[in-house]
Amino acid sequence: MDGLPAWADVIIVGAGPTGLVLACELQRRNVDYLLLDREEYCVTSSRALGVQARSIEIFEDLGVVEEALANGVQMHGERLFVDGAVAVDWDFDKCDSPYAYPLILEQSETERILFTRLLELGGKDCIKRPVEVKKIHIGRLPDEGVSVMVEALPGTKEVDDDQVETHVPPEEFVPPSKTIRGRYIVGCDGARSIVRKACGIPFPGSTLPNEFIVADVRIKWGVPNEVNKFNLMSANGRMICCLPLTKNRWRLITIRRTGVSDGEIVLDPSYYTKAPTREELQTLVQKVVPGSLIDEVLWGSCYSINSRCAAAFKHHNAFIAGDAAHIHPPLGHQGMNVGIQDAHNLGWKLALVVNGGAMSSLLDTYDQERRPVGESIVYYTSVGYKELIEAKGWVKWSMKNVLPMVFSINAVNRALSHSMSMTSIRYPPSLDETLVGRSHIPGAIQPGQRAPDAYLGMINEKRGTEFVRLHQLLATPHSSLLLLVRVPMTGESEQKGFIGWLGEMLGAHQARKDPGVARALESAVHLSADVSRRTGVPSRSPHTGTRLLLIFTAGKASIVPSVTRRKDGMEGGSLLHMLQNVHQHFARSIGLSREDLLIAWDVDGEVVKNYKLATQLDPFDHSGAFVSIRPDGYVSHHGLMDDHEATDSYIAALDKLF
Numbered sequence: 001m002d003g004l005p006a007w008a009d010v011i012i013v014g015a016g017p018t019g020l021v022l023a024c025e026l027q028r029r030n031v032d033y034l035l036l037d038r039e040e041y042c043v044t045s046s047r048a049l050g051v052q053a054r055s056i057e058i059f060e061d062l063g064v065v066e067e068a069l070a071n072g073v074q075m076h077g078e079r080l081f082v083d084g085a086v087a088v089d090w091d092f093d094k095c096d097s098p099y100a101y102p103l104i105l106e107q108s109e110t111e112r113i114l115f116t117r118l119l120e121l122g123g124k125d126c127i128k129r130p131v132e133v134k135k136i137h138i139g140r141l142p143d144e145g146v147s148v149m150v151e152a153l154p155g156t157k158e159v160d161d162d163q164v165e166t167h168v169p170p171e172e173f174v175p176p177s178k179t180i181r182g183r184y185i186v187g188c189d190g191a192r193s194i195v196r197k198a199c200g201i202p203f204p205g206s207t208l209p210n211e212f213i214v215a216d217v218r219i220k221w222g223v224p225n226e227v228n229k230f231n232l233m234s235a236n237g238r239m240i241c242c243l244p245l246t247k248n249r250w251r252l253i254t255i256r257r258t259g260v261s262d263g264e265i266v267l268d269p270s271y272y273t274k275a276p277t278r279e280e281l282q283t284l285v286q287k288v289v290p291g292s293l294i295d296e297v298l299w300g301s302c303y304s305i306n307s308r309c310a311a312a313f314k315h316h317n318a319f320i321a322g323d324a325a326h327i328h329p330p331l332g333h334q335g336m337n338v339g340i341q342d343a344h345n346l347g348w349k350l351a352l353v354v355n356g357g358a359m360s361s362l363l364d365t366y367d368q369e370r371r372p373v374g375e376s377i378v379y380y381t382s383v384g385y386k387e388l389i390e391a392k393g394w395v396k397w398s399m400k401n402v403l404p405m406v407f408s409i410n411a412v413n414r415a416l417s418h419s420m421s422m423t424s425i426r427y428p429p430s431l432d433e434t435l436v437g438r439s440h441i442p443g444a445i446q447p448g449q450r451a452p453d454a455y456l457g458m459i460n461e462k463r464g465t466e467f468v469r470l471h472q473l474l475a476t477p478h479s480s481l482l483l484l485v486r487v488p489m490t491g492e493s494e495q496k497g498f499i500g501w502l503g504e505m506l507g508a509h510q511a512r513k514d515p516g517v518a519r520a521l522e523s524a525v526h527l528s529a530d531v532s533r534r535t536g537v538p539s540r541s542p543h544t545g546t547r548l549l550l551i552f553t554a555g556k557a558s559i560v561p562s563v564t565r566r567k568d569g570m571e572g573g574s575l576l577h578m579l580q581n582v583h584q585h586f587a588r589s590i591g592l593s594r595e596d597l598l599i600a601w602d603v604d605g606e607v608v609k610n611y612k613l614a615t616q617l618d619p620f621d622h623s624g625a626f627v628s629i630r631p632d633g634y635v636s637h638h639g640l641m642d643d644h645e646a647t648d649s650y651i652a653a654l655d656k657l658f
């Protein structure tokens with residue numbers, strides 16, 4: 001127990017996917033935290049498989065997206081077989097994410113990837129396992145904080161004089177206990193959460209009839225199965241969900257009946273805690289897809305399905321996230337994703353309060369934003385679940401006759417695909433508009449919505465022109481302030497190319513001729529100064545702060561002459577010089593370092609299109625707009641640069657927060 005400190009600002013209980021994401025978020029913002037888990041290692045079984053587009057975007061933010069994609073299988077649709085024939089062959093509509101598909105990634109891989117990332121970020125000393133939390137005290141006054149009584153378990157690593165880690169053998173083990181105090185505690189400790197119980201938070205809902213059995217198998221299918229689609233197979237009053245894994249393996253998910261309506265009655269109650277055998281699975285599969293043969297069962301488990309959402313996600317200085325806060329049937333492959341997104345929502349807020357000087361009321365928004373998401377997912381995955389899984393009578397008839405029509409309607413496909421991808425989750429305006437402001441640009445992407453991606457061009461002083469995605473630039477611990485300046489394009493300027501024209505536009509002479517651009521640039525400087533004074537900028541606040549991103553746009557795709565590196569300097573160097581001047585102008589006015597302000601251009605007009613600004617941004621009228629993006633990738637405030645009500649309410653929100 002010597003390795004356990006007596007204090008940590010944040011104590012995280014549980015190192016499943018939710019706890020690991022939260023730990024990465026705190027680690028990269030330099031927060032003093034502890035991650036405790038009673039298991040010595042991450043899970044080794046496949047468990048939760050579906051990683052949705054929004055979670056893959058979070059993986060990009062955390063720097064693990066390539067590793068995740070390399071180890072997963074991309075899903076492009078879903079097929080529903082009824083009585084052996086394909087009733088619905090659904091291709092997911094592409095949402096606007098760069099990762100517009102669910103990824104099948106085994107939970108063991110997800111945890112391994114996140115755990116490795118946490119170590120890379122320097123979190124080794126903050127992870128303590130196997131250590132079990134036995135008792136929790138949550139103070140009622142904000143300054144009282146929390147305390148936990150923990151016990152080390154056999155297998156706890158001890159470091160001897162030679163700094164060699166050894167395991168304590170179970171027979172010699174006397175569980176030592178220790179009390180750790182902290183400011184905040186977060187229960188990422190699964191469905192039976194000790195943190196939730198210590199808070200006395202009710203967990204209303206129901207345990208659904210029947211148990212789920214899950215198994216990873218090698219199988220020869222009796223029907224042609226597709227490896228890039230989810231396959232739902234229904235026949236004889238039973239449904240089996242088959243998901244392709246890597247290395248020629250399949251995940252089977254189905255129910256084990258506790259009812260007595262057919263020949264599958266099992267009287268021995270202990271049966272319900274047993275993993276499925278090959279014989280049991282073969283019988284079930286044979287019933288639904290005749291002619292299929294299971295060669296090998298690689299892993300199997302069973303669990304009861306609950307449908308519950310906690311009555312509060314925050315209680316004084318304690319929070320709950322992931323399965324500790326919500327559990328539901330695995331329809332739509334949302335389960336683990338909600339937990340990952342809870343952690344991503346909470347991490348930066350905790351960091352801002354603990355390290356960034358933000359008011360602790362910021363933490364109340366965690367419950368306000370995440371509980372409605374949890375409640376709605378619990379509701380939608382539970383409605384009609386039993387009927388769907390049994391697929392009898394009118395449900396079966398509808399599957400054959402109604403669903404194919406429904407899925408062929410574009411609007412339905414779009415709504416379902418986007419909702420499953422979790423990219424359409426939207427947070428309501430916060431009570432005092434601090435975190436999510438009011439709309440100031442009708443028709444545009446609104447505060448509370450996820451910030452869309454877009455292709456951008458940038459000039460790297462060493463390498464020349466580069467193309468990046470906005471989400472790649474947002475993948476930092478910081479908030480971002482997009483400052484959009486629209487430059488007019490005429491026939492003459494289109495021929496010259498956008499950047500050539502921009503060069504002239506930014507020259508003093510042209511700026512006077514086109515006062516809209518000059519005005520927008522000056523407004524951008526003033527707004528940047530106001531914001532950076534309040535929140536700090538990355539060079540001065542490396543773990544919090546706001547990064548400024550000045551984006552020039554023609555509002556549409558434009559000709560982009562490249563700047564390339566040559567032996568004797570940069571070709572297109574005058575453009576580089578001009579952008580350096582803009583940079584210096586900002587830097588002089590605000591006192592910025594190079595990393596605090598990025599300058600880019602909207603290569604394909606995607607920023608204007610994806611942020612739905614085309615009709616509002618008019619180069620001769622309103623040529624500038626700002627969009628403030630929170631560290632978790634949601635828009636917090638927006639407005640036209642010359643709309644003083646919009647800029648004032650944004651600045652007032654920052655004043656309330658800091």
Ligand SMILES: Cc1cc2nc3c(=O)[nH]c(=O)nc-3n(C[C@H](O)[C@H](O)[C@H](O)COP(=O)(O)OP(=O)(O)OC[C@H]3O[C@@H](n4cnc5c(N)ncnc54)[C@H](O)[C@@H]3O)c2cc1C
Nearest residue numbers: 014016017018037038047048132133189190301322323335
């Ligand atoms: C067999 C099985 C199959 C599943 N299959 C699917 C599926 O197909 N699809 C799907 O979406 N979901 C599935 N799930 C659910 C999925 O695994 C969870 O939604 C997901 O793991 C939730 O992540 P979490 O981090 O919130 O909680 P968990 O992964 O449950 O992690 C909680 C952690 O807290 C630790 N802990 C708990 N109490 C304490 C304590 N007192 N002290 C210290 N540590 C503690 C635990 O050891 C654990 O590591 C499955 C779950 C199981 C068990």
